[in-house]
Amino acid sequence: MDVHYVLLTVSGPDRPGIVAAIAEALLAARCNLEDSSMTQLRGEFAILLIVRLGDGGVAALEAHIGPAARDLGLAYALHPLAAGEVGRPAAAGRTPCLITVFGADHPGIVAPVARFLADLAVNITDLSTEVVGSAAKPVYAMVIEARSPVPVEELETGLARVARDLACDVSVKEIEEYPL
Amino acid sequence: MAILPILTYPDPRLKRLAAPVADFGPALAALLADLAETMAAGPGGVGIAAPQVDRSLCICLVDCSKARKACANHGLLELINPEIVEWSGMAVGREGCMSIPDFTANVVRATEVVCQYQDRDGKAQVVHAEGFEARALQHELDHLAGTLFIDRVVSKKRDVFPRKRSR
Numbered sequence: 001m002d003v004h005y006v007l008l009t010v011s012g013p014d015r016p017g018i019v020a021a022i023a024e025a026l027l028a029a030r031c032n033l034e035d036s037s038m039t040q041l042r043g044e045f046a047i048l049l050i051v052r053l054g055d056g057g058v059a060a061l062e063a064h065i066g067p068a069a070r071d072l073g074l075a076y077a078l079h080p081l082a083a084g085e086v087g088r089p090a091a092a093g094r095t096p097c098l099i100t101v102f103g104a105d106h107p108g109i110v111a112p113v114a115r116f117l118a119d120l121a122v123n124i125t126d127l128s129t130e131v132v133g134s135a136a137k138p139v140y141a142m143v144i145e146a147r148s149p150v151p152v153e154e155l156e157t158g159l160a161r162v163a164r165d166l167a168c169d170v171s172v173k174e175i176e177e178y179p180l
Numbered sequence: 181m182a183i184l185p186i187l188t189y190p191d192p193r194l195k196r197l198a199a200p201v202a203d204f205g206p207a208l209a210a211l212l213a214d215l216a217e218t219m220a221a222g223p224g225g226v227g228i229a230a231p232q233v234d235r236s237l238c239i240c241l242v243d244c245s246k247a248r249k250a251c252a253n254h255g256l257l258e259l260i261n262p263e264i265v266e267w268s269g270m271a272v273g274r275e276g277c278m279s280i281p282d283f284t285a286n287v288v289r290a291t292e293v294v295c296q297y298q299d300r301d302g303k304a305q306v307v308h309a310e311g312f313e314a315r316a317l318q319h320e321l322d323h324l325a326g327t328l329f330i331d332r333v334v335s336k337k338r339d340v341f342p343r344k345r346s347r
C-alpha cells in the first residue's frame with residue numbers, strides 16, 4: 001500500500017513556538033499540513049493533523065518531526081491512512097447541531113450524554129469540555145457539535161431527560177447553515 | 181438564458197469593486213435572466229452577485245422564497261446599485277458561498293437592514309429585510325465591494341453566543 005497521508009498527533013507542555021516548530025518540520029520534510037485541530041488543554045498543547053506526505057514519505061517526516069519534538073519535550077505518533085480514509089464523510093440527511101451541557105462538576109456527565117447520542121446514531125464531529133468556575137464551586141461545561149439523523153426536537157426531549165438525571169442544563173440547537 | 185461559470189476563490193476578480201449600473205436596457209435584462217438561472221443552479225439557490233460571474237457591476241439577486249427553511253421574504257429581489265442605509269441587531273450565522281466551495285464559517289450580520297436599490301427599470305425602491313433575508317442581502321452586497329465572507333469570519337465552528345430573537 002502506498003501511504004500518502006498520515007494522521008500525526010503531537011502533544012506536550014504548552015509554550016509559545018510549538019506550532020511554528022512542527023509546521024517548519026513538516027515544511028522541511030516537504031509534507032503538506034492539510035486538515036488540523038490544535039488546542040490548549042490546561043498546561044498541555046495537543047495537535048491532531050492530517051499530513052500529506054512528500055516524496056520522502058514517512059521516513060522524511062519522522063526525520064524532521066523527531067528532533068523538533070525532542071527539542072520541545074513533545075510526544076508524537078504517526079498513523080498511516082489508506083487513501084479511502086481521507087475523504088470527507090457525507091453529511092447529507094443529517095442536521096448539524098450544537099449541544100451544550102452545563103452543570104455542577106461531578107463524575108459521569110460525558111458518558112451518559114455521549115451514550116444517548118450514540119444510541120441514536122448521532123455523529124459527534126467536535127467535542128470540548130472544560131471545568132470552569134471557582135475551586136469551591138466547579139462547573140462542568142461541554143460543547144458538542146454533531147450531525148444528527150433524528151430531528152432536533154427529538155434530541156432535545158431525550159437530552160432533557162438525561163440532563164435531569166445529571167442535574168445539568170442542556171441546550172440543543174440546529175446550526176443553521178446559509179449557503180449563499 | 182445561460183448558466184454562467186462561477187468565479188471561485190482565490191480568483192482576484194472577486195476582490196474588485198463593482199461599477200454602478202447606468203444602462204437599464206435589454207443587456208441588463210439578459211444579465212438578470214442569466215443570474216437568476218445561475219443562482220437557481222447553485223447549491224444554495226438564494227443569492228448571487230454579478231461579480232461572481234465575472235460581471236463587475238453593482239447587481240445582485242436574492243430570493244429567500246427558495247430557502248431550505250421557510251423565512252420571512254420578499255420573493256425574488258433584483259437589486260441594482262443597492263445600498264444598505266440602516267442596520268440593526270446582530271446575530272452569528274454559519275455562511276457558505278458558491279465562490280468558496282466546501283467552506284462554512286460563522287459570520288456576524290445585522291438581523292435587520294433597510295436597503296435602497298433600483299429595479300430593472302431604474303426605478304428607486306426600498307426593502308426592509310430581516311433574518312435570513314437580511315443576511316443574504318448583506319452577503320451579496322459584500323460581493324459588490326469585493327468583500328468575501330471569509331473576511332468577516334468570527335469563528336470556524338462553535339456558536340455559543342445567544343442568538344438575538346427577532347422581537
Ligand SMILES: [Zn+2]
Binds near residue numbers: 180277279319320323
Ligand atoms: Zn457569496
